[in-house]
Amino acid sequence: MQFSVLGPLALTVGDRVVALTGTKPRLLLAVLLLSPGRTVATSRLIDALWPDAPPASAVHNLRTYVHRLRQVLARGGDSADRLVHDGTGYHLRVDEHELDLLRFERLADDARRVAREDRPEAAAELFDRAVELWRGRPLEDLPDLGAELGATVTALREQHRGMTTELTELRLRLGQPARVIPSLRRMVAEEPLDERWQAQLVTALTLAGRVGEALAAYQQARRGIVDELGVDPGPALQGALHAALDADSAQAHAPAGRPGVATGVAPPAPPAGRQALPMKPPALVGRDTTTSQLRAIAEGVAESTGADEHAAVVLVSGAPGVGKSSFSVSSGYDLADLFPDGQLFVSFDSGDAAPRRSGELIRELLVELGVPLTDVSEDIRERAAVLRCALAGRRLLLIIDDVDCAQQVRPLLPGAGRSLVLVNSRQRLLDLDVDWRLTLGALDRADAVELLATIAGERRVREQPEVFGRIAAACDRLPLALRIVGSRLVTQPDVALSGFTDQLEVEENRLAELVVGDISVRDSFSVSYRALDVDARRALRALATADALITASSAVEILHLPRQQANLMVEHLVQHNLLLPVESDGPGQRFHLPALLRIFARECRAPG
Known part of the structure; x- marks a missing residue:
């Protein structure tokens, strides 16, 4: 029989799992396994099974659980003397080959002995075998371990941390940084304040020739330590930084064609100033105030010089x-001079399919940033940590389009650095922590007519300003509708313009007219409508019956x-930008x- 405590509690015979049900019997087995080969006093067992207040029948209940555990062991083929009572308590006989905890301790001891004999490769292999025994946190499936059992589990986790640190040191001494970078990424994501692991990650990246990533990792670590603890990094992390800076200097001054790091492998350099934006939209019309505001924000971010600056969102x-996407992409081109490390664009939109996943977008960004994906696991937390490290040392502009919710976009946001992130969303995302909020609305009449003129022709607008004013009004001065109509008017002769306008002004015809190719106003509205729950859809349909302000x-x-529920529903629709506040x-x-x-x-009055 095999007993496992380095992860969920498990009993197996060969490939067969031996089921042990009930929290108390499982806690009983866990306490006995954490004291292998030793008698556990009855009083300790009672305290472990009832950490708050044991019942008056605790001794009787304990005997019942012992009997049930013996039955389970017998079903697994065990002998009757596996679990014995010796007068003061209970003793579970278990050999080293039967319990993962004992094997772990023996392998760790052997690894340290071999390391003292200056046999680092053999020691590292033994440590690796010990690590493989861990399947998660010890006894992670058992609730309420109590003070004593919880302290034992904490001590075990500390042993694991120490052993992992020793293994990493050995791999770095052996010149094998690539073997530990993935695990270090995961560990610093889980324990961002562990300076030893942070220092090892910086060192490993430096030894692997990825000095830029090493410096970014240091900046990310330092910011977290300063923010959470209010102190500067200690000697280990500072030392790793100095080594990375020395390597960076060596690379900068290395002769052409000569590697700049001790590994003898030239580090992969990410593309400098990479511009990966979609095609630049037509000139923006009517967004002068918002564009000026964004330019001022971007200049403030780009001109910041503090080492602890955080990326702006x-x-x-x-x-x-x-026109949120057009505004952001056009701004990305206009602000390129402020962000020399590049301008990147990703979108959650996948056409008619479900939105793309956050991990997929992170992977896309890492590729654009030149980060090798061989070291990056599929775990979203590790991917996010790698992305933050890659972004921390750069000045770039990142556009994240078609965001549905805050949870979706949070893993993509950088931490430290002087980057600017534009998050485009149909919703106001009040639960997303951002630095500035820019809300785009319909254009005013003059700007709406000007947008039509840029597409349909300025001469036609000058000759028939009243007609184009009526078209702009029928389009609600909405940029998408105006661009659709403008594109259609390019092929409409002047003599047909009046009839086209009359047709557009008929409400029953309007949405059917606002279509060109595969673009339509109705489809755009449908995306937002489908994002609402049933109650919100019903409320929107009801409010549409009112012609006056609400x-x-x-x-x-x-x-x-x-009143309270009605107010909450109105607020919900406002957050979706489907109901607009009016200044009064x-x-x-x-x-x-x-x-x-x-x-x-x-049109959507039918239920759905």
Whole structure:
């Protein structure tokens, strides 16, 4: 029989799992296995099984659990003398080859003895065998271990930490940094304040010739330590930094064609100033104020000089069709001079399929940044940690498009550094911690007509300004609708313009007219509508029946809900940018449902 405590508690015979049910019997077995070969006093067993207050029948109950455990052991083929009572307590006889804990301790002792004999390769192999025995946290499937058992498990985890540190040191001495980088990435992600592991990661990356990543890893570690503890890194991490800086200097001054690090392998350099933005959109119209605001933000980020600066995050939100993606991508081109390390773009949008996963986007960014993926596991936390390290030492602009929720985008956000991140979302994402929030709305009349002129032709607009004003109004001055109509007007002769405008102004026809190729206003609205739950969809459809501005009182009447619930529903739709607050000098907040959205919602009156 095999007993396992270095992870979930398990009993096996060959490939067969021996089931032991019930929390108390499993706790009993765990206590006995953590004292292998020794008698555990009855009082200690009772304290472990009932850490708060044992019942009056504790001794009787303990005997019942011992009997049940003996039955399970017998079903596994064990002899009757495996679990014995010796007068003061209970003793579980277990040999080294039967318990993973004993094998772990023997392998660790042998590894340290071999290391003292100056046989590092053999010691590392023994440590590796010891590490392989761990399947997770000791007894991680048992709830409420109590003070004594919990302290024993904590001591075991400390042994594991110490042994892992020793193994890493051996691999680094042997010149094998690539073998420990993946595990170090995972460990510093789980324990970001462990300076020894942070120092080992910086050292391993330096020895692997990845000095830029080593410096970024140090910056990430230092920021976390300063933020959480209010102190500077200790000697180990500082020493790793100095070694990385020396290697960086050696690389910078190395003759052409000569490797700059001791490994003899030239480090892979990420592409400098990589521009991976989509095709630049047509010139922005009517976003001068917001563009100036974003330029000021970007200049402040780019000009910062403090070592502890954190990356800046700007949320760009707005109703469907207001041009969030076009605004951000156009801004990415215009701000390229401030971010010489590159401008990157990723999107959660996957067409008609489900949104792309965060891990997929992180992988895409790592490829763009020149980070080898051979060291990166599939674990999202480790991928996120690698991405933060890769971004920390760079000045770049990152655009993350089509974000549905805060949880989705958090793993992609950098920590330290002088980068700027633009997060595009249809929602206001109030639970996302950002530095600035920019909300895009419909254009004013003059700008809407100007946008039509840039597409359909300035001469036509000058000759028929009233008609184009009517078109802009029918389009709700929404950039997506204006671009669709502008594209259609390119092929419309002037004589047909009046009839086209009349047709567009008929509400029943409007959404059907706002289509060109595979782009339509109705499809854009549908994405936001499908993101709502059933109650919110019902509320949107109900509010679409009102032609006037919506107030707190009218929302109660329209939605047939108590005031608090009606207010919460209105707030929910505002957060989705489907209901827009209106500035008012009078008392009380008022809200506006834009005409195109109202027409769409009325079309959706059927349940769904």
